[in-house]
Amino acid sequence: MDDLSTTAPAPSETPAAAGRVPTIRVENVYKTYDLGEIQVRALRGISLDIYPGEFVAIMGASGSGKSTLMNILGCLDRPTKGRYLLDGKDVSGLTKRELAKIRSQRIGFVFQQFNLLSRTSALENVELPTIYAGVPMQERTRRAKEALDRVGLADRAGHFPSQLSGGQQQRVAIARGLVNNPSLLLADEPTGNLDSRTSVEIMGILQKLNDEHGLTVVIVTHEHDIAQYAKRAIEFRDGRIRNDVLIQNRLIAEEVLPTLPAPDEGLIDALGNGASAPPNGSATQKK
Amino acid sequence: MIVRNTLHRPVRTAITVIAVAVEVTLVIMVVGLTSGLLVDTAKRTEGIGADVMVQPPSASIFMAFSGAPMPMAIGGKLQQLEYVQAVAPVLVQFNSVNGLDLVYGIQPESFRAVSGGFVLHEGRELQDANDILIDDVYARAKKVKLGQKLHILEHDFHVAGIVEHGKGARLFVLMSTLQEMSGAHDKASVFFIKSDRTDHTPAVMDSVRMLLPRYEVRALKDFISLMTSSNLPGLAAFINVMIGIAVAIGFLVIFLSMYTTIIERTREIGVLKSLGASKGYIVEIILSETALLCLAGVAAGIGLSYLTRLILLKVFPSLPILITVKWMFLAGLIAGAGGLLGASYPAWLASRKDPVEALAYE
Ligand SMILES: Nc1ncnc2c1ncn2[C@@H]1O[C@H](COP(=O)(O)OP(=O)(O)O)[C@@H](O)[C@H]1O
Ligand SMILES: [Mg+2]
Numbered sequence: 001m002d003d004l005s006t007t008a009p010a011p012s013e014t015p016a017a018a019g020r021v022p023t024i025r026v027e028n029v030y031k032t033y034d035l036g037e038i039q040v041r042a043l044r045g046i047s048l049d050i051y052p053g054e055f056v057a058i059m060g061a062s063g064s065g066k067s068t069l070m071n072i073l074g075c076l077d078r079p080t081k082g083r084y085l086l087d088g089k090d091v092s093g094l095t096k097r098e099l100a101k102i103r104s105q106r107i108g109f110v111f112q113q114f115n116l117l118s119r120t121s122a123l124e125n126v127e128l129p130t131i132y133a134g135v136p137m138q139e140r141t142r143r144a145k146e147a148l149d150r151v152g153l154a155d156r157a158g159h160f161p162s163q164l165s166g167g168q169q170q171r172v173a174i175a176r177g178l179v180n181n182p183s184l185l186l187a188d189e190p191t192g193n194l195d196s197r198t199s200v201e202i203m204g205i206l207q208k209l210n211d212e213h214g215l216t217v218v219i220v221t222h223e224h225d226i227a228q229y230a231k232r233a234i235e236f237r238d239g240r241i242r243n244d245v246l247i248q249n250r251l252i253a254e255e256v257l258p259t260l261p262a263p264d265e266g267l268i269d270a271l272g273n274g275a276s277a278p279p280n281g282s283a284t285q286k287k
Numbered sequence: 288m289i290v291r292n293t294l295h296r297p298v299r300t301a302i303t304v305i306a307v308a309v310e311v312t313l314v315i316m317v318v319g320l321t322s323g324l325l326v327d328t329a330k331r332t333e334g335i336g337a338d339v340m341v342q343p344p345s346a347s348i349f350m351a352f353s354g355a356p357m358p359m360a361i362g363g364k365l366q367q368l369e370y371v372q373a374v375a376p377v378l379v380q381f382n383s384v385n386g387l388d389l390v391y392g393i394q395p396e397s398f399r400a401v402s403g404g405f406v407l408h409e410g411r412e413l414q415d416a417n418d419i420l421i422d423d424v425y426a427r428a429k430k431v432k433l434g435q436k437l438h439i440l441e442h443d444f445h446v447a448g449i450v451e452h453g454k455g456a457r458l459f460v461l462m463s464t465l466q467e468m469s470g471a472h473d474k475a476s477v478f479f480i481k482s483d484r485t486d487h488t489p490a491v492m493d494s495v496r497m498l499l500p501r502y503e504v505r506a507l508k509d510f511i512s513l514m515t516s517s518n519l520p521g522l523a524a525f526i527n528v529m530i531g532i533a534v535a536i537g538f539l540v541i542f543l544s545m546y547t548t549i550i551e552r553t554r555e556i557g558v559l560k561s562l563g564a565s566k567g568y569i570v571e572i573i574l575s576e577t578a579l580l581c582l583a584g585v586a587a588g589i590g591l592s593y594l595t596r597l598i599l600l601k602v603f604p605s606l607p608i609l610i611t612v613k614w615m616f617l618a619g620l621i622a623g624a625g626g627l628l629g630a631s632y633p634a635w636l637a638s639r640k641d642p643v644e645a646l647a648y649e
Binding site for chain 1 (some may be wrong): 565
C-alpha cells in the first residue's frame with residue numbers, strides 16, 4: 001500500500017477538475033451507528049470529490065468504513081452528519097422514496113455476492129431495475145438484452161443463475177447495474193468471491209465500460225492487485241481517508257488476460273468488440 | 288416470476304392452496320346445505336296447496352324448529368271464518384335418524400280437503416295407527432319398499448303407501464299416533480287453511496289475525512321467498528360462525544405462509560430495494576403471490592365442493608345441497624379478501640425493510 005502514497009495527487013485537486021460538477025461530492029461526512037451502549041463511529045469526517053469518467057478503487061482494512069461510505073454514495077443510507085451531493089444536488093435530506101427513485105435511475109449497483117434472484121433468468125434479472133424506473137414493457141427487454149450484450153452474455157439471456165459460473169453471474173449483475181444507463185456504477189468488492197482470473201475479467205469489463213461509455217466507476221476492494229486496474233485509489237483507515245492518489249502504470253485487463261490460463265468463453269468477445277482496443281505493449285499507462 | 292416464486296416452495300404453496308380450498312368448500316357447503324334444505328322444505332310446503340298457514344306466536348317458519356303447539360280447538364274456530372273452505376291441522380316432528388326429515392302427523396280427511404289429496408304410487412292411504420306414507424323420493428333414496436317396517440322416531444311403522452313427493456314432508460303418519468308418541472295430546476304445530484277463492488286469501492288472513500292476534504299468519508304464496516337464512520336468525524348466526532371459522536383458517540394460513548416467505552426472502556427484498564424498488568412494488572409482489580395462491584385455492588375449492596356434494600349424495604341421496612354461482616363467487620371473494628388481509632401485514636413488513644440491513648441478512 002505504501003507505493004500508492006508516492007504517486008500523483010488526486011484529480012479533485014488538479015486543474016482539470018476546475019469548473020466541472022463532480023458526480024460525487026462528499027463534504028465532511030460522519031456516520032455513527034448507535035447500538036445503545038456503544039456508538040460505532042464508522043465514518044469520521046470524509047471529504048471527497050469524484051468527477052465524471054473516473055475509475056476509483058476504495059481500499060482499506062476490514063471495518064475501516066468502506067461499505068458504510070458505499071451505502072451512502074448509493075443512497076441506501078444517509079450520513080449522520082455532513083453533506084452528500086450527487087451530480088451537484090444535495091441528497092442528504094431526501095426521503096426514502098426519493099432516494100429509491102435516484103437509486104433506480106442514476107446508480108448501478110454490483111455486490112460481492114452477486115445477489116441475483118435465483119428463480120429468475122439472466123434477462124429478467126437485468127430487466128428488474130427498468131421496472132422500478134418505469135420503463136415501458138417493450139423497451140425493457142430490448143434494454144436488458146443490450147446490457148447483457150455489453151458484458152458478453154447475450155447468448156445466456158435465458159439461463160438461470162445456478163446455470164452460470166460465478167464470473168458470469170457477476171457479469172449479469174453488472175448488466176443489471178447498467179440497464180438504466182446510470183451515470184455512476186458502485187461495486188462493493190465485486191471480485192471478492194471470484195478467483196484471480198475471473199476477477200481480472202470483471203475488471204476488464206468495468207474498464208471497458210469506463211473507457212468507452214464514460215461511466216463513473218467506484219469499487220471497493222481489499223486486493224492491491226485489483227486496485228491497479230482503477231485510475232485512482234483511496235485508502236481508508238478507521239473511518240478516515242488516509243491516502244488519495246492516481247494510479248501510475250495502471251493495469252489493462254485485456255493485456256493481462258492472455259497471460260493467464262483458462263479463458264472464460266464469451267468474454268473475449270465482450271472485450272474484443274470494443275473500438276478502443278489498444279495495441280499490445282508495455283506502455284499501457286492510461287490517465 | 289410470481290408463478291415461479293410460489294412453485295419454488297411447493298409444499299408450502301400446496302398447503303396454502305389446500306387451506307384456501309377447504310375454506311371455500313366449507314363456505315359453499317354450509318351455505319349450500321342450509322339453503323338447499325330451506326328451499327327444499329319451502330317448495331314442499333308450498334306444494335301442499337294451502338293458501339295460509341297459522342303457527343303459534345313467534346314460531347319459526349322452518350317448522351321443525353317451532354316449539355309450543357296449539358290446541359286443536361283453534362282449528363274449529365278457523366273453520367268458521369268467512370271464505371275458509373278447509374282447515375288442516377298438522378303436528379310436525381323432526382326425524383334426525385339416518386338423515387334429516389320432517390314427519391307430518393295429519394288427519395287424512397282434512398289434509399285431503401286442503402291439499403287435494405295424495406297421488407298414490409303404490410299401496411293405500413293412512414288407516415292404522417302404525418301406518419306411514421313415504422314419498423317416492425324417500426323410497427328411492429332410502430331403498431324402502433311398500434309393506435316393509437320403518438323405524439322412525441323410535442317407533443316401528445308399516446309402510447302403507449308410497450306417494451308423489453311435494454306435499455310438505457316426505458313422511459306422513461296419523462296425527463293421533465304422532466300426538467301419542469310425542470305427548471302432545473290434542474295439539475297441532477300448524478294449521479293449513481284453504482280459502483274458497485284465491486283472491487279471498489288476504490281477507491282470510493285478516494280475519495285470522497283478528498281472531499288470533501299474536502299468532503304467525505303467513506301466505507304460502509310467498510313462502511319460498513321467506514325461507515331464507517336471514518329470516519331464521521339462529522341459522523344465519525350459525526352460517527356466519529361457520530364462514531368466520533373458514534375465513535380465520537384462510538387468513539391464518541396465508542399470514543403464516545407469507546410471513547415465512549418474506550423472512551426467507553429478506554435478502555432478495557434488500558436487493559430489490561437497493562435496485563430502486565419502491566415500497567409499493569414490494570407490496571405488489573407479495574400481494575400478487577397471495578392473489579395467485581388464493582385464485583388456485585378458490586378454483587380447487589369449487590372443484591372440492593362439487594366432489595363433496597357428489598360423495599354426500601352417494602351417502603345421503605335425499606340431501607338437498609344447493610351450489611349456486613352466486614355463492615361460489617361470494618366464497619371466492621371472502622377467501623380472497625381474507626387472504627389479502629392475511630398477507631397485508633407481511634407485505635407491509637417487507638416493504639419497510641431497510642435495504643442495507645436486508646442485504647446484510649444471511
Ligand atoms: N448496520 C451497522 N450497525 C452497527 N455497526 C455497523 C453497521 N454497519 C457497519 N458497522 C460497523 O461500522 C464499521 C465499518 O464497517 P464497514 O463500513 O462495513 O467496513 P468495511 O466495509 O470497510 O469492512 C465496522 O466497525 C462495523 O462493525
Ligand atoms: Mg465491506
